[in-house]
Amino acid sequence: MSNPFYLQEVPVDAPFCNREKELKELQSYAEGGANVVLFSPRRYGKTSLVKRIQKKLADKGAVTIFADFFSVASVDDVAMRLAKAVFAVTHSKDPLWKKALKTIRSFRPVLKPDLGGGISLSVEPSSAGRSGLILLEETMDSVADFINTIHCSVHIALDEFQEIVILKESLQVEAAMRTRVQQKQASYFFIGSRRRILLGIFNERQRPFFQSAINYPLKTLPVDELVEFIAEQFTKNKRKCNQDIARQLVSLVGCHPYYSQKVAFFVYELSGKVTVEAIRQGIEKLILSEKPVFEATLQPLSPHQRLLLQALAKEPTQKLLASDYIRNHRLGSVGGVQHSARLVADLDLIEKDEETGSWRVVDPVFAMWLRKQTEERV
Numbered sequence: 473m474s475n476p477f478y479l480q481e482v483p484v485d486a487p488f489c490n491r492e493k494e495l496k497e498l499q500s501y502a503e504g505g506a507n508v509v510l511f512s513p514r515r516y517g518k519t520s521l522v523k524r525i526q527k528k529l530a531d532k533g534a535v536t537i538f539a540d541f542f543s544v545a546s547v548d549d550v551a552m553r554l555a556k557a558v559f560a561v562t563h564s565k566d567p568l569w570k571k572a573l574k575t576i577r578s579f580r581p582v583l584k585p586d587l588g589g590g591i592s593l594s595v596e597p598s599s600a601g602r603s604g605l606i607l608l609e610e611t612m613d614s615v616a617d618f619i620n621t622i623h624c625s626v627h628i629a630l631d632e633f634q635e636i637v638i639l640k641e642s643l644q645v646e647a648a649m650r651t652r653v654q655q656k657q658a659s660y661f662f663i664g665s666r667r668r669i670l671l672g673i674f675n676e677r678q679r680p681f682f683q684s685a686i687n688y689p690l691k692t693l694p695v696d697e698l699v700e701f702i703a704e705q706f707t708k709n710k711r712k713c714n715q716d717i718a719r720q721l722v723s724l725v726g727c728h729p730y731y732s733q734k735v736a737f738f739v740y741e742l743s744g745k746v747t748v749e750a751i752r753q754g755i756e757k758l759i760l761s762e763k764p765v766f767e768a769t770l771q772p773l774s775p776h777q778r779l780l781l782q783a784l785a786k787e788p789t790q791k792l793l794a795s796d797y798i799r800n801h802r803l804g805s806v807g808g809v810q811h812s813a814r815l816v817a818d819l820d821l822i823e824k825d826e827e828t829g830s831w832r833v834v835d836p837v838f839a840m841w842l843r844k845q846t847e848e849r850v
Contacts, residue, residue, distance in 0.1 A: 476705040477737035482520040484527045489701035489729070490693055491521055498661075499525050501686060502627045503532075507653065507660045509674050512690035513820060513834045514665040515730035521690070522629050522661055534625040535568065537561055537615075537658075542632040547604045547641055548597075551611040555579035556595045557628075558615060563593060568622060575618040578602065578611045605644055612652040619657040626658035633662040634670040643680070646673060650680035660685070666820045692727045695719070702736050706746055713746035721751050725758075726836035734758055759841050766841050769821070777812045779803060781833060784822055785842035788832035 482488060501508050502525060510518055526536035539557035544550055559581040562568035573581075579595040586592040597603075602610060619626045636645050653660055662685060664670035674681045699718045706713035721739070725731035738754035739746055770778055783801035791797055792813060793806050803809050813831070816822050823834050833839035 475740050476709045477733045484524050490697040502659045505659050507685035508688050509685045510663045510688050511667045516690050517729045518663050529627050537628045540631040541635045544635045547608050551608040571621045576614045609648050628658050629661040631663045634664040634666045647680040668818050698722050717746050777816050780812045785833045785839040788830040790829045792831045
């Protein structure tokens with residue numbers, strides 16, 4: 473039987489753990505025309521969740537548009553991704569496709585056969601004379617014209633929306649987009665994993681998007697539901713797994729949605745029965761598989777920022793600026809810790825736990841890897 477656990481985005485028709493409350497609430501917000509800021513640490517399942525919601529909306533006759541802004545490079549790139557998202561959702565629906573071709577004036581679609589026997593879609597500017605903010609404004613106006621011509625509800629999801637802040641024209645981009653979003657032609661979901669930056673866009677008084685959307689945090693999965701889901705997926709696929717063992721598995725990765733699935737994937741491949749030893753080996757495979765990601769995360773950081781991450785991985789603390797903590801972890805000065813903590817928090821690598829008040833590394837497996845690196849050097 474095929475492995476029931478997923479290493480990539482969970483398909484909309486695959487088994488999905490819990491999130492019933494979130495699915496219901498977010499679908500209701502979308503149908504009510506509300507704009508939502510959906511935020512969580514990386515790989516909590518935001519994209520899978522939104523695509524399930526969009527599938528439910530599409531089944532009811534809505535047009536759903538999904539654009540990913542990850543690593544967006546320029547204002548032109550923002551505009552291109554918006555236009556491409558419209559063409560991508562309409563190209564197989566002839567009436568909508570014709571309307572998109574007529575109304576999206578700033579770009580034209582380019583369809584080519586791909587090596588898999590399908591069709592690849594890209595876009596190119598309709599005119600060489602427009603770029604930057606003018607191109608973005610024209611594209612968003614074109615999207616508004618498209619929405620007005622189709623006479624049905626529209627939902628637009630903008631993934632990793634906070635990436636626009638890296639652009640030198642970011643405030644102008646925010647202003648241009650806010651002006652058009654507030655016209656209420658569609659419901660927008662603004663999705664992101666760099667939470668401080670994303671929430672800054674929508675909650676800082678001087679920013680164009682201030683108080684224009686509902687803040688919606690996506691939490692970790694409830695322990696009992698995740699344990700039951702993991703155990704059930706093993707059992708349904710001919711692998712023995714009791715709930716105590718499943719609880720050990722999810723606890724080791726802090727009930728993290730992605731890591732729980734990934735460890736379970738490795739354990740499924742290792743053994744016909746889920747055992748403590750199989751889980752230990754699965755964790756080792758998980759850490760090894762994530763090593764390139766973690767190394768790339770550390771690479772651009774300063775030595776002091778790395779030291780701070782190592783300290784918090786080893787010892788989360790409520791008193792980050794306490795002299796004993798700084799001395800014990802050789803962190804130098806209070807000012808240096810404050811500076812590094814602010815920068816690393818903006819990268820969403822550390823956070824202050826709402827319940828305990830302790831500063832900690834956000835990613836539990838990253839913290840595990842950092843501790844392992846320290847132990848190996850001793």
